Amino acid sequence: MSSCIRSVVTGVGDYLPARVVTNDDLAKVVDTSDAWIVERTGIHQRREAGDGETTSDLATRAADRALAHAGRTPADVDLIIVGTTTPDLTFPAVATQVQRKLGCPVGIAFDVQAVCSGFVYALATADNFVVRGQSKCCLVIGAETMTRLMDWTDRTTCVLFGDGAGAVVLEPRPGEGTTADRGILGVALRADGTKQDLLYVDGGPSTTGTTGKLRMQGNQVFRNAVVNISEAVVASARAAGVALEEVDWFIPHQANQRILEGVARRLGIDERRVISTVAEHANTSAASIPLALAQGVADGRIKPGQLLLIEAMGGGLTWGAAVLRL
Ligand code: UT7
Numbered sequence: 001m002s003s004c005i006r007s008v009v010t011g012v013g014d015y016l017p018a019r020v021v022t023n024d025d026l027a028k029v030v031d032t033s034d035a036w037i038v039e040r041t042g043i044h045q046r047r048e049a050g051d052g053e054t055t056s057d058l059a060t061r062a063a064d065r066a067l068a069h070a071g072r073t074p075a076d077v078d079l080i081i082v083g084t085t086t087p088d089l090t091f092p093a094v095a096t097q098v099q100r101k102l103g104c105p106v107g108i109a110f111d112v113q114a115v116c117s118g119f120v121y122a123l124a125t126a127d128n129f130v131v132r133g134q135s136k137c138c139l140v141i142g143a144e145t146m147t148r149l150m151d152w153t154d155r156t157t158c159v160l161f162g163d164g165a166g167a168v169v170l171e172p173r174p175g176e177g178t179t180a181d182r183g184i185l186g187v188a189l190r191a192d193g194t195k196q197d198l199l200y201v202d203g204g205p206s207t208t209g210t211t212g213k214l215r216m217q218g219n220q221v222f223r224n225a226v227v228n229i230s231e232a233v234v235a236s237a238r239a240a241g242v243a244l245e246e247v248d249w250f251i252p253h254q255a256n257q258r259i260l261e262g263v264a265r266r267l268g269i270d271e272r273r274v275i276s277t278v279a280e281h282a283n284t285s286a287a288s289i290p291l292a293l294a295q296g297v298a299d300g301r302i303k304p305g306q307l308l309l310i311e312a313m314g315g316g317l318t319w320g321a322a323v324l325r326l
Pocket of ligand 1: 031032033036037040041116155157159199217218219220221222225255256259283285313314315
């Protein structure tokens with residue numbers, strides 16, 4: 001096998017805003033119930049960013065923790081990529097705000113807009129910079145304040161989402177070109193713009209001039225999710241050269257417990273190998289995978305050297321999966 005450069009996750013970090021919103025809290029706002037939300041989604045609670053607390057605030061805190069975990073400082077960072085669909089401002093990018101707030105030197109910083117698939121897209125993008133020698137220390141962040149995009153009169157969407165951020169530090173390390181290498185081993189990214197109407201926000205700078213609110217045909221998105229995610233999972237494993245049985249932990253985007261179970265059933269994956277945080281976090285869009293990863297590392301389930309598979313689907317539609325060894 002030939003030697004190569006791999007992008008290795010050397011640190012993880014997360015941040016959740018303090019305010020907890022329970023299903024019972026939402027039942028006071030819209031015609032819903034704790035029983036319906038738990039049965040149809042698995043969600044028990046979500047976090048909501050405080051007044052004046054922005055996506056870049058959440059992102060900065062998660063990034064700070066990931067740098068500490070990696071034994072790095074802001075001075076080391078030469079690339080910041082943030083997956084987000086809820087930037088503080090239409091521009092500049094959240095990534096440049098994180099750069100400023102952390103005090104990182106002049107480098108590369110930009111956002112990736114792939115909605116709930118944002119972290120998978122951002123990680124795949126960062127991987128390309130790292131393996132080409134264009135970054136020695138990269139922050140890949142998923143950060144969202146999805147509660148700010150909710151129509152609080154629409155019970156079919158407002159109960160599903162929450163706020164939060166997760167981050168990883170990615171650094172180049174020599175590999176042997178085998179599946180025993182640490183680092184990102186395989187990626188599959190997809191998009192199908194013809195399905196825009198299933199999940200979108202009904203505003204923007206060049207249409208309404210407003211931010212808009214999230215609109216979703218939930219059951220259609222659900223059906224697409226199980227099929228599309230399953231295909232991408234298989235494709236990413238093939239690209240990595242690993243069998244699904246070798247994967248230690250599946251870390252899915254956390255939209256709905258029934259989607260996690262549907263994908264696991266379709267692919268014959270033991271649910272005990274699936275990290276689920278949907279009960280506590282709800283759907284935090286691009287933040288959900290790095291949040292779940294950081295939680296699994298913090299509680300000792302996910303260990304260095306293990307094989308991980310991340311996957312997501314979101315508005316666009318976009319979807320994708322990636323295999324990495326921690
Ligand atoms: O992050 C990426 C993308 N997002 C997703 O992946 C979400 C995908 N979709 C889903 O998770 C599910 O489709 C939902 C949780 C959104 C909905 O579950 P469902 O089992 O597909 O229900 P449904 O949309 O078919 O609605 C069933 C019923 C409807 O009532 P009728 O028409 O049967 O009388 C809804 O009005 O449930 C009703 N309903 C609610 N009832 C109480 C919808 N939302 C609520 C609610 N509380 N919050």
